[in-house]
Amino acid sequence: MFYRETGQFKTSYAADDAIFPIRQDFLGFGIIMLIAFVGIPLVSNEYYFVAILVPFLISGLAALGLNILTGYAGQLSLGAAAFMSVGAFSAWNFITRLPEIPFVISFILSGLAAAAVGVFFGIPSLRIKGFYLAVATLAAQFFIEWIFTHVGWFYNYDPSGSISTPPLTLFGFELTSPISRYYTTLTIVSVLALLAKNMMRCSIGRDFMAVRDMDIAAEVIGIPMLKTKLLAFAISSFYLGIAGALWAFTYLGNVEPAAFDISMSLRILFMIIVGGVGTILGSFIGAAFILLLPIFLNISAHALLGDLVSQQFLVVAELMVFGGLIIFFLIIEPQGMARLWQIVKEKIRMWPFPY
Amino acid sequence: MAEVEVATAASPTGKVRQIGDTILEVEDITLSFGGLVAVNDVSFNVREHEIFSIIGPNGAGKSSMLNVINGVYHPQKGQITFNGKTRKHMKAHHSAAEGIARTFQNIALFKGMTVLDNVMTGRNKMMKSNFLTQALYWGKGRNEEITHRRKVEDVIDFLQIQAIRKTPVGRLPYGLQKRVELARALAAEPKLLLLDEPMAGMNVEEKEDMCRFVLDINDEFGTTIILIEHDMGVVMDLSDRVVVLNYGVKIADGTPYDVCNNQAVIDAYLGVTE
Amino acid sequence: MSFFMEVLIAGLLAGVMYSLVALGFVLIFKASGVLNYAQGTMALFAALSFVSFVEMGINFWVALLLTAIIMVILAFVVERVVLRPLVNQPLITLFMATIGLSFFLEGFAQALWGSQVHRLELGISDDPIFIGDIMVSQFDIFAGVTAAAMVAGLAFFFSKTKMGRALRAVADDHQAALSIGIPLRHIWVLVWVVAGFVAIVAGLLWGSRLGVQFALSLIILKAFPVLILGGFESIPGAIVGGLIIGSSEKLAEVYLGPYVGGGIENFFPYMLALAFLLIRPYGLFGEVHIERV
Numbered sequence: 047m048f049y050r051e052t053g054q055f056k057t058s059y060a061a062d063d064a065i066f067p068i069r070q071d072f073l074g075f076g077i078i079m080l081i082a083f084v085g086i087p088l089v090s091n092e093y094y095f096v097a098i099l100v101p102f103l104i105s106g107l108a109a110l111g112l113n114i115l116t117g118y119a120g121q122l123s124l125g126a127a128a129f130m131s132v133g134a135f136s137a138w139n140f141i142t143r144l145p146e147i148p149f150v151i152s153f154i155l156s157g158l159a160a161a162a163v164g165v166f167f168g169i170p171s172l173r174i175k176g177f178y179l180a181v182a183t184l185a186a187q188f189f190i191e192w193i194f195t196h197v198g199w200f201y202n203y204d205p206s207g208s209i210s211t212p213p214l215t216l217f218g219f220e221l222t223s224p225i226s227r228y229y230t231t232l233t234i235v236s237v238l239a240l241l242a243k244n245m246m247r248c249s250i251g252r253d254f255m256a257v258r259d260m261d262i263a264a265e266v267i268g269i270p271m272l273k274t275k276l277l278a279f280a281i282s283s284f285y286l287g288i289a290g291a292l293w294a295f296t297y298l299g300n301v302e303p304a305a306f307d308i309s310m311s312l313r314i315l316f317m318i319i320v321g322g323v324g325t326i327l328g329s330f331i332g333a334a335f336i337l338l339l340p341i342f343l344n345i346s347a348h349a350l351l352g353d354l355v356s357q358q359f360l361v362v363a364e365l366m367v368f369g370g371l372i373i374f375f376l377i378i379e380p381q382g383m384a385r386l387w388q389i390v391k392e393k394i395r396m397w398p399f400p401y
Numbered sequence: 402m403a404e405v406e407v408a409t410a411a412s413p414t415g416k417v418r419q420i421g422d423t424i425l426e427v428e429d430i431t432l433s434f435g436g437l438v439a440v441n442d443v444s445f446n447v448r449e450h451e452i453f454s455i456i457g458p459n460g461a462g463k464s465s466m467l468n469v470i471n472g473v474y475h476p477q478k479g480q481i482t483f484n485g486k487t488r489k490h491m492k493a494h495h496s497a498a499e500g501i502a503r504t505f506q507n508i509a510l511f512k513g514m515t516v517l518d519n520v521m522t523g524r525n526k527m528m529k530s531n532f533l534t535q536a537l538y539w540g541k542g543r544n545e546e547i548t549h550r551r552k553v554e555d556v557i558d559f560l561q562i563q564a565i566r567k568t569p570v571g572r573l574p575y576g577l578q579k580r581v582e583l584a585r586a587l588a589a590e591p592k593l594l595l596l597d598e599p600m601a602g603m604n605v606e607e608k609e610d611m612c613r614f615v616l617d618i619n620d621e622f623g624t625t626i627i628l629i630e631h632d633m634g635v636v637m638d639l640s641d642r643v644v645v646l647n648y649g650v651k652i653a654d655g656t657p658y659d660v661c662n663n664q665a666v667i668d669a670y671l672g673v674t675e
Numbered sequence: 676m677s678f679f680m681e682v683l684i685a686g687l688l689a690g691v692m693y694s695l696v697a698l699g700f701v702l703i704f705k706a707s708g709v710l711n712y713a714q715g716t717m718a719l720f721a722a723l724s725f726v727s728f729v730e731m732g733i734n735f736w737v738a739l740l741l742t743a744i745i746m747v748i749l750a751f752v753v754e755r756v757v758l759r760p761l762v763n764q765p766l767i768t769l770f771m772a773t774i775g776l777s778f779f780l781e782g783f784a785q786a787l788w789g790s791q792v793h794r795l796e797l798g799i800s801d802d803p804i805f806i807g808d809i810m811v812s813q814f815d816i817f818a819g820v821t822a823a824a825m826v827a828g829l830a831f832f833f834s835k836t837k838m839g840r841a842l843r844a845v846a847d848d849h850q851a852a853l854s855i856g857i858p859l860r861h862i863w864v865l866v867w868v869v870a871g872f873v874a875i876v877a878g879l880l881w882g883s884r885l886g887v888q889f890a891l892s893l894i895i896l897k898a899f900p901v902l903i904l905g906g907f908e909s910i911p912g913a914i915v916g917g918l919i920i921g922s923s924e925k926l927a928e929v930y931l932g933p934y935v936g937g938g939i940e941n942f943f944p945y946m947l948a949l950a951f952l953l954i955r956p957y958g959l960f961g962e963v964h965i966e967r968v
Contacts, residue, residue, distance in 0.1 A: 059550040065538065122767060170949060173956045177710050177766070181903045184896070185949045188942035196936040241536040248535035248546055249521070249528040252514070256522045259511035266471060266509075267589060268497025268526030277532070308896070312774060319771045324513060362785045369778030376775065377760040380768045 065243060082232055087225055095224035096297075098341070103235045104292045105337050109317035109329035110242055111285025116315070117324035118246055119278035120258025121171050125183035126286055126314040128190040131306035132160040133287025134294035135200050138211060138301045142202070149214045153234070153291050160287025161280040163190070168279030172272060187308055194303040201301070208302035211295050227296040234292065238285060243326050245281070254278055255324070320375050322384025331383045335375075343367055420641065421449030424625055425593060430469055430479035432462075432649075439465040440476070441649040447593070447627060447642075452619055454628045454636045454657075457646035458669060463629045464506055466646065467595045470627070471503055472496040484592065497526055502591035504582045506598045506629075510570045516581050517566045520556060523588030524549045553588050559621075560584045560614060576607040580614075587618065593625045594618065600632060608635065615639060637661065645669065680809050682929050683922050688815035690921020691822045692880060696898035697905070697913040698825065699873035704907045705846045706866040707758070709769045713777035715895030717871060720784040721746060722878030722887045726793040739875070746871030754864045781892055792888040797879060818880050825876060826914055829869075833910070838865065846908070900944035904951050906958030915959060920944045 054069055056062045066072035086099065112126045136156030141149060167186040171179050194200055201209055213220045214230065221230050245251055253274045256264035265271050294301045313336055321332020343364045379386050425447040432440040440462040447453045455463045468474040470481060472491035480489050483499060502523070511519050528549065534542030557563055560580055565573060570581055579599060586594055596615065600608045612635060618624050630636050636643060637657045645653040645660055647669040653660050660666055696714060703711040724745050728738035757772050803810045833839040844852040845862045853859050878887075881894055901920050905912025927943050951959065 058547075059554065060543075060547050063546055063550055116767075170953060174952050175956070177770070177907060178903050178952060178956065178958070180710075181899045182945070182949050182952060184899060185942060185945035188945055192938060192942050196938060244538040244542075245532060245536045248538070248542060249525045249530075250532050250535055252518055252522045253525055255514050255518070256511050256525075259513050260509050262473060262493070263505065263509035263511070264522070265493040266473065266497060266503055267523055267585065268494045269522070270492075270494045281532070316771065316774070319768065323767075358790060359786065362782045362790065365782030366779050366786065367782075369775045369780070369782065372775035372778070373757055373772050376764075376768055376772050377757075380761065380764045 063247075065247070079236070082236075083229075087228070092224040095228045098338070099228055100224075100231050100297050101293075102334055102337050103231045104289050104297055105314070105317060105333035106330040107235045107238060107292070108286055108289035108314050109321065109333045110239060110326060111282045111289060112314050113318045113324065113326070113329045114242065114246070114254070114285060115278050115282035117318055117322075117328075118251060118258065119254035119275065119282075121168075121275065121278060122176065122180040123183040123282075124180050124308070124311050124315065125167065125186035125190075127290075127306040127308070127310035128187045129160045129164050129283040129286035130290030130293060130310070131190055131194055131303060132163045132283070133157060133290030134301050134306065135194055136160065136287070137291035138209070138294060139200065141212060141214075141295075145212075149216065149295075153288055156291050157284040157287040160290065161284040164279040164283025164286075165276050168276050171275050171279070184308070187311055191303050191307065208300050208304070210300045211298075214295055221296075231292055231296045234288065238288065239326060239330075242285070246326065250277070250281075258324075316372060318382075320372065320382060322382025325382070325384040327387065328382050328384030331387070335383065339368060339371065340364060420451050423447070424449040424484060425470070425627075426482040427466075427470070428480050428482070430466070430476045430481070432465055432469055432474055432476040438649050440469065440646075442479070443646065443649070443651045444479075445644045445651065445654055447625060449625055450619065450623050451641045452615070452626045452628060452639050454630060454640040454643045455646060456630065456633075456636055456643060456660075460648075461646040462649040463646055464597055465649075467503060467597055467627065467629065470496075471501045471595060494526070497589065500590075500592035501595065502586035502589040502593075503595035504579070504586050504597060504599055506601065508575070508578045508582055510578055510582055510585070512571045513569070515567050515569050516562060516573070516584075517553070517557075519570055519581055520553050520584045520588045521549065523556075523585040524553060526589065556584050556588045559617070560587070576603055579603070579607075579611070583611075583614065587622075590622075591624060593627065596626060596628045596630075598629050598631065600630060600635060608632070612639060633661075677809055679926075681811075682925050684809065684811055685815065686922035686925030687918050688812070688819050688921070689925060690901075690917040690919070691815075691819045691914075692877075692884070692917075693894075693897050693901045693921055694914045694917030695818075695822050695825070695873065695877040695880060696894050697901040697917055698822075698829070698910065699870040699877065700898060700902055701905075701907065701910055701913045702829070702866050702870045702873065706842050707769075707845070707863055708766055709758075709773060710766070710907070711870070712770065712773040712895065713780055714870065714874060714898070716777040716780040716784070716892040717746070717749070717874035718878035718881060718894065719887075719889070719891040720749070720780050720878070721871070721875040722795065722882035722891060723784045723788045723793070725875070725879060726795050726882065726887045727788040729795075730793070742875055743872065746875060747868050750864050750867035750871050753867055754860060758863055759860065777892065777895075781889070785889070790889060792886045793882075795879065795883040795887050797883045814883075821876060821880065822914070825873065826910060829910055832869075838862075842866065897944070900948035903958055904948040906960040909958065909960035912958055912960035916948075920947065923947055 056067070061067070066075060090099065108126065108130060111129075112123060115121050115123055133156045136159040137152055140147070140152035140155055144152070163186075167183065170182050174182055213222045215221065216230075219226075221227060246254070253264070253269050256267075256269055257271065257274050257278075261271065264274075290306065293305065298305060317332035317336045318329060319332070320335050321330070322328025344360070347360050347363060375383070423446045427446065428444050430440055430443050431438065443462075443466065455466060457463055465474060469476050470483075472493040472495060475490050480487055481491075482488075483496075483501065486499070511522065514522075528545050530542040530545050534540050536542075557566055560583060562577065562580055562584060565577065565581075570578060573581065583596075583599065599615070600611050603611065615626060615628070616639065619626055628636070628639065640657050642655060643653075643657050643660045644651060645663070645666050652665040652669060653663040655663075696718060699714045699717070700711055703709055703714070721742055725738055725742045728741050729735065733741070753776065757776055758769075761769055761772055803812050805811075833842065841852070841857045842862055842865070844855075844857055845859060849859060852862075877894070878891065881891055885891060901913060901916040904919060905914070905916030924940050924944050924947075928937075928940050932939050
């Protein structure tokens with residue numbers, strides 16, 4: 047009904063290449079942004095900010111970072127959380143050691159640090175493909191985890207293994223209240239997501255997808271394999287690094303290697319698989335799903351079973367349901383939930399005459 | 402070597418095309434995989450604006466020869482001179498930068514992308530804007546995207562695939578996929594176009610269309626074309642010159658007429674040895 | 676020198692234990708191209724079931740039989756519920772599904788048998804014996820012999836039996852195998868059954884080492900470097916990879932560890948495997964895929 051292209055004529059390629067070629071999409075995006083920036087803060091309380099919204103946004107950003115590498119460029123990685131930890135630890139070091147520079151610059155620098163590490167661990171991708179590469183990225187996971195627990199300089203020789211982060215300051219204001227942390231996160235995530243969307247629809251994105259879909263053909267039409275793969279690792283790690291810094295500063299409030307272990311890497315991978323490989327939207331849908339599912343399970347299990355069973359049993363039951371649901375979603379839509387959304391859009395466009 | 406001839410008779414379009422100097426010189430190429438010699442000491446040359454066919458029975462080393470020309474395989478021996486530059490080893494993306502484009506025997510499109518994006522990848526090597534301007538979609542990054550889009554639309558018009566430009570290539574039938582692949586190669590504005598069995602598996606109408614496109618490309622853009630094809634009718638009608646390979650060895654070389662009267666070629670196809 | 680030999684032998688025998696986990700992996704990868712993340716959890720599940728049966732007072736061999744039956748049932752369920760609906764999906768989707776499966780199994784095993792740590796006695800003494808002047812653990816030798824027997828059995832099964840041939844055909848090309856009448860589903864159930872049996876052996880040996888507990892499922896992370904070193908498709912690769920990883924890991928920990936602050940056994944195998952991969956991108960014994968265009 048409302049979702050029609052009819053009557054929207056494009057007279058230039060510029061118009062056809064716009065980020066939202068269809069007016070309704072643009073409106074929809076505007077409404078979402080309006081809700082995120084104005085609507086949610088009006089109705090939300092502190093618990094939602096801190097426990098749900100902020101981690102959701104950061105996970106979405108991390109999933110987006112991994113999606114650039116795995117979904118767009120086709121390089122399977124099991125070490126996403128390691129690059130997040132590089133970002134987190136760099137940000138902590140930049141901000142505590144150089145407190146005079148604004149935190150935004152520090153964040154960008156830590157993203158770049160993560161990108162450099164990402165490029166280093168991306169070098170094997172030139173020779174190794176598929177699952178071999180995936181397992182090789184575990185080397186990054188374990189090696190970086192080891193660095194941040196054994197090389198004292200990075201964590202200022204703190205023996206506890208978890209160091210608290212100083213508050214972020216912007217123009218003299220301390221961003222410590224839940225709502226300011228929410229706004230900080232939301233702004234950074236929205237800007238980065240928009241930039242990613244642009245990159246992925248320009249020649250970089252096409253380079254990545256070409257390498258993913260058929261690497262020999264990509265090389266034959268002149269896409270340099272070395273540069274493209276390393277760029278994918280760099281951009282992806284940059285995003286992951288920023289996500290890691292946010293995770294430490296606006297969500298956890300401390301930096302610890304344990305927050306970025308292999309299970310975090312796997313969770314991020316789940317997000318993109320469940321949400322949709324090679325889509326920006328899917329990263330966020332997946333993040334919402336993987337993040338909210340355990341919370342939802344926890345609440346509903348307590349509500350339904352309450353005191354009938356032990357706490358121990360609830361934990362175990364959650365694990366089972368979580369695993370089961372992941373398999374279930376993979377079976378009903380192996381291309382991820384973003385694909386479902388796309389199908390819905392195509393259906394609405396045709397409705398009520400689907401032929 | 403640099404003789405100039407006017408190929409009026411060879412061109413079925415009746416147009417006069419000026420066949421120029423040698424653009425590609427293949428010298429003593431030997432390529433083997435382990436013990437298997439795929440191409441054995443083959444030399445030939447291709448002249449500018451020519452349609453040059455490589456024929457031979459299955460497993461004769463035709464595709465391997467193309468792979469050597471555009472740098473996918475690296476021959477053990479021999480050298481290739483393209484456009485005045487001589488080389489022994491070359492990366493595939495360097496050959497693309499020098500103006501060699503190709504299509505593949507088994508379709509090698511990027512399945513996850515739309516037709517438009519696939520054809521656009523053909524021009525990616527010419528896009529020089531850095532990722533920052535692309536990320537911001539501003540300035541050079543944006544302008545480049547739009548100017549190249551215009552060029553790509555010309556190719557899309559030329560090959561008459563306007564209606565499917567936003568369709569994911571995976572959904573297209575085989576014949577159209579082949580055409581999209583040709584579009585992608587063409588978008589690169591190649592000097593030399595390598596076509597590996599562009600008509601394999603097509604019905605008669607599709608073949609006729611494809612022949613017409615090959616001739617038009619050759620005529621309008623002056624692109625030199627190397628063609629591998631099993632359909633002898635097509636080869637005889639389109640080609641200016643033909644080289645015949647058998648078991649990796651060159652057995653004949655010349656105009657279509659010469660080649661099809663060559664005793665070694667007849668033996669190879671009809672089989673005296675087998 | 677004898678200290679070096681001791682470390683080396685301890686490492687080699689630990690490597691055998693890694694190989695045991697890697698083997699189950701290779702089997703499933705060979706037959707279906709699925710990288711089975713749940714292999715470690717399967718070992719946990721098997722060991723936990725076995726221990727619980729024994730603790731109920733059931734005879735050792737009956738408990739083993741019951742565990743085997745459970746693994747067979749598991750193979751059927753996995754094929755029916757997870758693999759069959761996901762036929763022809765990208766391999767990464769299947770990989771993700773096995774991670775989901777490992778979550779589920781982990782929860783299921785603990786829901787069924789409780790999550791406390793169980794002790795497992797196989798009745799093999801862990802006392803060291805001396806060969807010459809080198810000290811070797813009896814238990815490690817037992818584990819080595821078991822692994823060798825299993826590899827021999829699997830090698831025979833793959834190369835000499837009709838089923839083995841069918842398996843190799845399926846591994847090569849699913850569709851072609853189907854078209855000549857090889858029942859794909861039976862084959863898949865079969866490999867999962869065999870992988871389940873391998874998991875029992877691995878679970879029991881590892882379980883008696885570490886105690887049967889949740890952490891057992893993490894041995895999969897030890898098996899990964901073995902796999903990439905040896906090649907995903909290769910049974911000998913799993914063995915040789917295990918030996919290389921086990922011995923070099925122990926040597927590195929003993930001789931290198933003190934200089935860098937210890938704890939390197941987590942990442943060292945991966946770095947080693949990665950270095951190998953740069954020279955041989957498909958592992959030592961992996962199949963080299965010639966890319967044709």
